[in-house]
Amino acid sequence: MLSQETISIIKSTVPVLEKYGQDITKRFYQRLFENYPELKNIFNQTNQRKSSQQQALANMVYQAAKHIDRLNDLSEEALVVAHKHVSIGIRPDQYPIVGEQLLGAIKDILGDAATDTILNAWAEAYGVIAQLFIDIETQMREANLQKGAWDGYKEFVVANKIQESDGITSFYLKPADGQQVPVYSPGQYISVKVKPEGESHTHIRQYSLSDAYTSDFYRISVKKEEGRHALPEGIVSNYLHDEIEEGQRLLVSAPQGKFTLELDNKKPIVILSGGVGLTPVTSMVKTWHEKGGEQPITWIHAAINGRAHALKDEMQTMAKENPNLTLYTIYENPTLEDQREQAYDKEGRLDMDWLKGILPSKDAEFYFCGPEPFMKLIYNDLLNWGVPEASLHFEFFGPTSQLIAN
CATH class of the missing domain: 3.40.50.80 (Nucleotide-binding domain of ferredoxin-NADP reductase (FNR) module)
Structure with a gap:
């Protein structure tokens, strides 16, 4: 539990985070990748260039500060983030790294305004927030294992590749070990991890499962993202469309996601x-x-x-x-x-x-x-x-x- 003094200090930083939040998170990712370049293998670098990750993190930090005395109010958005963390492979031991670099970014952007009192309060608050995510994600991993899924990534074979439209192709993925695929809820997604030739690090993307459950395979239907305006073409989607053929293998995470159909609800x-x-x-x-x-x-x-x-x-x-x-x-x-x-x-x-x-x-x-x-x-x-x-x-x-x- 956070002390009332810590809560008051965190709440006093809300106006500052509203104004400088994205500057802080931009600096956070710069520091993170400078000090831990291996994390480029996890975080989507295209989203980095679009600034969408910085914006999403800035919003999460802002909301956490605003609701620091009632973090349960953030449970829905926290679940969305936790599902994605489990899917891409965020581990508990990486949370201290994130905290260290986030505090450093706050100091870099706010300068002398980031006093020791404020930084200590944020360190305490971050520890509580991080533990919340660690607990949720640990429960998710344990639930996956209990239903026969796996932790991390597993090799799947592309059993079939079918063009569905001008820009969308379906990939039918079967476990390379011949095992059945575990049950998933309709609407969930998997992560696919690849390392295209010439790329310095791996790339991970989420793709929704596009079929009803069958024990034989997962199906994803992938749009080939063409480059447009200032955005480059999709690294992973183009790699899947142009380079991956039937019989080749892909690394796939267990299904995650909370956007699922509630069949028990009888409303239209x-x-x-x-x-x-x-x-x-x-x-x-x-x-x-x-x-x-x-x-x-x-x-x-x-x-x-x-x-x-x-x-x-x-x-x-x-x-x-x-x-x-x-x-x-x-x-x-x-x-x-x-x-x-x-x-x-x-x-x-x-x-x-x-x-x-x-x-x-x-x-x-x-x-x-x-x-x-x-x-x-x-x-x-x-x-x-x-x-x-x-x-x-x-x-x-x-x-x-x-x-x-x-």
Whole structure:
């Protein structure tokens, strides 16, 4: 337990963290990689260049300071982070390293304003926060082992590689040791660790499992990320698409993630997916379908056009076989073939007037996943419509605060 004096000191730093938080976390990562370059094998360097990791950490530090006397208020966001930590392989003995470099970054940025009293209070507070994460992540690892999973990474063989659309390819992964794969919840993801030729360190990326559970394999459906604007092409996605062939091996972590479908809830379900964001929700709907789902599902998927629409045949087959599933397709720029085949229900982008017109009620559980602008639109529009936040379920690798409209 933190003393009241420590709590008061931490709370007094909230305005400073609000102003300088991202400067501190930027300096933190600089220090971390200068002093411990081996950690580049764990942390996503593309996200470093985009500053998204710095922003996410700055938000977490700020929120921790703001809620230092009631850390349980951060439990939901902490769980998201903990799932990712377990997935990429963060270990308990790395937390002191992080604390050391974070305190050093605070001192570097704030200078004399970071007094010994403030640094000592933050050291004490960090110890409590770190132990919270260590305990949660230890429980997650133990739960994985109990259900037959593994800790760290395991070799899988690419049993099949299938192009699903212009930019998305599915990889069917089977354990190299011939064992069955452990059960996972629909919506969870795995981490894939690779070291492309010419790269100085390994790269880890998370990919949602895109199929209902089977004991034989995991399926991931990966979008090839092309370089655009100031961002480089996706190192791992391009490597998987261009270099990995059937029969080759990949290092894979056990499934993690809290964006999962609650099948016991009998309320109607609305699913909204954009682009490759359909991967986790495809696993959800296929699981619901195979279990004879009775609660009605309305699934709206948005894509550029039919050529970019992956897994479409699977979606349509389920809709034909289960009258409780209703599909709607939105194409932003439909092709002539899409127009001739009347392959979509709406041209352009998703908007709330149209959504309200097709939904029988807003009294439903909403699941959504897609690019950040898509997520931001849905999150804010649904809240403004009066959907309770507790009924919004989504996958977003960043703080929820980034979704809130300015």
